[in-house]
Amino acid sequence: TLSDRLADTFKNLRGKGRLSEADIDATAREIRIALLEADVALPVVKEFVGAVKDRARGEEVSGALNPAQQIIKIVNEELVTILGGETRRLRYAKSGPTVIMLAGLQGAGKTTLAAKLALWLKDQGKSPVLVACDLQRPNAVKQLQVNGERVGVPVFAPEAGNGVGDPVSVARASIEEAGRKLYDVVIVDTAGRLGVDAELMQQASDIRDAVNPDEVLFVVDAMIGQDAVVTARAFLDGVGYDGVVLTKLDGDARGGAALSIASLTGRPVMFASNGEKLTDFDLFHPDRMASRILDMGDMMTLIEQAEKTFDQDQAMKAAAKLSGQGGEFTLDDFLEQMQQVRKLGSMSKIMGMLPGMGQFREQLENFDEREIDRIQAIIQSMTPSERANPKMIDGSRRARIAKGSGRMVSDVNQLVDRFFEARKMMMQMARGGGMPGMPGMPG
Ligand code: GDP
Ligand code: MG
Incomplete structure (x- = not known):
């Protein structure tokens, strides 16, 4: 299916904050194959893929979607438009049968x-x-x-x-x-x-x-x-x-x-x-047919959810921080990001909808959503300056934070370690593409 093939393409895609010509070409190739497999006539495929590429080039970069998702979204919208947009209703005669x-x-x-x-x-x-x-x-x-x-x-x-x-x-x-x-x-x-x-x-x-x-x-x-x-x-x-x-x-x-x-x-x-x-x-229903033609399963649902949930401003802030502008990525940002992820709904359900995410499935099935509450309690027991600068959280501060949040010192230690780990991972992701909203996922 297209989902499977795109999963492979995803591996090579790099989120540079802009859809690169190579990204667009790679995805367009897969879409072309998907359309031909769906028995779309060749001239229609050519025209369609051309239109999608044009639009993808001019597209603003979305905070919620990775490049491939963004292109798929464009494809879906174009398909729906050609298929008539809204369902066309019967026209009844004004008089007589x-x-x-x-x-x-x-x-x-x-x-x-x-x-x-x-x-x-x-x-x-x-x-x-x-x-x-x-x-x-x-x-x-x-x-x-x-x-x-x-x-x-x-x-x-x-x-x-x-x-x-x-x-x-x-x-x-x-x-x-x-x-x-x-x-x-x-x-x-x-x-x-x-x-x-x-x-x-x-x-x-x-x-x-x-x-x-x-x-x-x-x-x-x-x-x-x-x-x-x-x-x-x-x-x-x-x-x-x-x-x-x-x-x-x-x-x-x-x-x-x-x-x-x-x-x-x-x-x-x-x-x-x-x-x-x-x-x-x-x-x-043009939208249903579009998904059928692309054979995308629940991909579109996921894209819509991700877009709805993901706060654009927050994404911009986080991106700016990670790229070295707007200050360092803090524990507050860390917490915010995790809350964004939770808003998307049950993690394992979401991940099941994403192509190429099977490798994470086991990890996700063990993911405990209450973990986010525990993390939140710990972070909220920190002072604002500790949250902004986690490096200053030494042994005595850890003990105080543990007491304040009703957790063990080892929990606090683990969280701080995880934060630094996540920050490192996010820096890499910001440089090398990857999925938004994923940092902080306990592993
Ligand atoms: P007509 O020659 O255009 O009037 O076609 P018919 O209505 O006689 O249908 C031809 C054959 O296709 C019949 O055996 C129908 O039962 C079958 N058929 C019609 N519509 C459908 C459908 O939506 N699904 C399936 N599976 N068979 C259908
Ligand atoms: Mg007949």
Whole structure:
């Protein structure tokens, strides 16, 4: 996965307080591979990675994130933007029934989706009707009728039955029927071919002209990968559409088709179909799809938490101190840093989300959060000048501090040692990159 590969890349990244060209290149390479593995079309990958690199170069350095995390955050934001940002909602007609027409290849999942969408609309208090305009495939009408029955939504079909009749007349008649019976949403299911062809496009256009849809939805199987782009283009030219529905997202497709189609057509993905059951359906969520494409697991959650929690000012202060400006790193800073870490939540949970952190797992499982309270008690028993200058804490001071905090002298000794250790480690990290918020972790 991308997380695994980035974990390796992380090792070479150096936090110099700025994203270096080498850092950007290394991460961009991994992202490029991840996108290609997710079946995103090559021209889309190229353009996308280029845009990410441009943005990464201009980016302010964040106190909470290391360079790789920062680039991932940019990637995620760009993905979400291309995928439509916010979920695009259906546009309902201002008067009369809302007409939704489905188009796509045979087997894309249109008929299944028609019923799923009808059920979803019904649950929102609408009274939809399904219209069978696939008169091509034997049993297509029957399939819609069976599905309609299962979701309790009426189906409008040609009286002649399967395989006969003119889909355009059926489509036209269905609008009149909706007016008569006060259905407020008309869902028009259409025929597909195994491949794109002129006759299919013509029929779909004719149906479109007959019903004047409020929304034409292009239904596409997420599993067809790279071919999705060709099909999406053909339907855009041949019929045109307002939004995209991705089906079969329950399969192992990583969803690159969503990005390719959205990027190349500028049409938002509106719904996601993810299973054979008629309830396996939801609005499309660009942010979730972005994580799926990147295969980042909980990485984004972690990044968000880290950003929310990490106090920027504090980070600046600490960084300044470590780089020799703004005075020395003190026990007060040490305590503050540990409290920041705690704010992030349970340490072991957090570390589990980070790629490449498996090596620390054992250490973390033994991490006792009450330890921070004990450390806090000891530090707070010190005078301000002792905290600012821990070197002055001699034997008699240690005894007094131990008494004041209700700890043993050995605890105080250990803390002071640990502080000097942490300060040394932080100086190295400040010079050589690494994770923020980690000093003070007892080892
Ligand atoms: P149409 O030719 O576009 O109308 O496609 P259908 O609705 O008939 O679906 C074709 C096949 O794909 C059927 O076997 C469906 O059960 C299946 N299918 C549709 N949507 C999904 C989905 O989201 N997940 C899975 N696993 N199968 C689906
Ligand atoms: Mg069908």
